[in-house]
Amino acid sequence: MNYDAEKLLTQWGRWVWQGAGVPVYVSPSYALMRDNVEQLYLPAAAITDDEAMMIDRMVAVMGRRDEIMANCVRLYYCTNRTMEQVGKVMQLSRLKVRELLIAGKTYVEACLDMRAAA
Secondary structure (H helix, E strand, C coil): CCCCHHHHHHHHHHHHHCCCCCCCCCCHHHHHHHHCCCCCCCCCCCCCHHHHHHHHHHHHHHHHHCHHHHHHHHHHHHHCCCHHHHHHHHCCCHHHHHHHHHHHHHHHHHHHHHHHHC
16 A cells, blocks of 8 residues: 555544534434535545554654654644644744654654555
């Protein structure tokens, strides 16, 4: 399999919020109405649950090695914030956030390469 780390991280960020806030029980009449009315939500994540959980695990392991880098990756990809906004939240400069995001993406690429080699 040939994976693109940037695409997987972007789709993982959507997957994290997919279904958030949805009650466990949905009445049949509500489901009928919901399915026949245009929804104004973000597009569904184009990633399988297995792939998303694989990326989730990689980010979790990244957090054990470098917590700040993992938090930058989570904030950037899961909340659709800009690098400047992530920097304000984390009290870092935009360039430092950019550096951490590049390092995080490279870490995910390395993990994907190791999985492909195994």
